[in-house]
Amino acid sequence: MSTQYKPALHFQHVDYRIGDMEILSDITGSFPQGRITTLVGPSGAGKSTLLKLCNSLISPQNGEIFVKDKAIGDYDPVELRRMVGMALQSAPMISGTVYENLNLPLDLQGQQLAKEEAIDLLEDVGLKGDLLDRKVKELSGGQRQKVSIARTLVNKPEILLMDEITSSLDRASKHEVEELISKINRKYGTTIIWITHNLQQALEIGDYTWVMMDGQVVETGESSLLEDPKNDRVEEFVKGVVS
């Protein structure tokens, strides 16, 4: 991984198990601050587990994770999770309106999101402001995903974790979301860690890439590594042999 950027997140010999099953093994590496790093690899490689570790929704059995040079365990979990935002593929919503969902992060802090700000957020993610009072159960999959991203942005996170957020979107929406994430990255210097199955997306959007397989990081570097992998298993994966 590149050394010219300060690490926003650093993993040091991290293991994670569920019972006797090893999910992640000896993960070591850094995610450069202010850059977009994509996580690619076959299903079951441990990518989503790694994101949950970054947000402290789970903790490793062994090893250390540092967020901006401070051990993750030294952060107050609430403070950390506001700093490290997360958007999931399933885009879970609380029942109610789009506004209630956008207001959720501030509501948890006893504050309220101004309607104008909520409309701006919706427009930022490519949705119309008049969706604000719409019930979330009436939204399409793509609209839900965009509302989920907008909701994550309410906390103004310094690090943004995204788990397959464009996999359920049509081509146009996918492009809009890619543009949006690039814009957030450029405008606010937000560090982005993005799980994707789309290698073309990883090449176009990501500055760096981690390739994960069987709970291990098998190759890391600039995203261009996907065009010329050094590791045989990664080469097989890129050619679509390993799915």
Place this chain on the structure above:
Amino acid sequence: MSYWALSLTLIFVLIPLVLSKTLNLGLGRDMTVATIRSIIQLLAVGYVLKFVFDSESLLYIFLMVALMIVAATHNAQKKGAAIQGITWKIAVTLIFVEVLTQGILIGFNITPPTAQYIIPISGMVVGNSMVLSILFLNRFTAEVEDHQDQTELILSLGGTPKQAIHRQLINSIKASMIPTIESQKTVGLVQLPGMMSGQIIAGADPIQAVQFQLLIMFLLLTTAAVTSVFLGYLSYPTLFNKRMQLLKG
């Protein structure tokens, strides 16, 4: 009632046994065991109550109520096995509800502090509190499992465990209280409560029977509300660790 008349009541056990056999319901064994157990348990309780009433000893009253709480706790804890330390949480809840209700009844001189009142009322309070605990725990464990993604969503946005579990907790409290509230809405119209019916059959004045029934119904409403809220707020913190992570399984 004569012993002959009492024996004839077994006809009401034979009818479901015949139905079970005819329709292959497979409930014959369970119903037989339930019948034998109820005969033995109630006869034993009858003799124990007679002894306690005659002795007028506070120690025996205390022991009777303690026994009810231990038995009810043992029965209810099976439904909350996924919640750490559920046995003592149920026990504390039942003790709290019993102390609160008896405290109000005796403190305000609503009922006299004698075994004749304390034991039957405690039986109803502890029994209902046990059923409420089971209803609450059933619903709460299902809610937590079904809405794990919402709990983690709120945690991931910087919410506290209490905020993350709030909806599931409230839904479970409401759901567990619904049977009590609904049965009170139709009381007297659809059904005559067992205690009131028993008093009337035994020759008591119906108005006095109604007065006692009202007392019991209001008491059970408090029992329902306090049990589910108290048990809920005792239970939810054990679903999370110090790092505010949802513990699974």
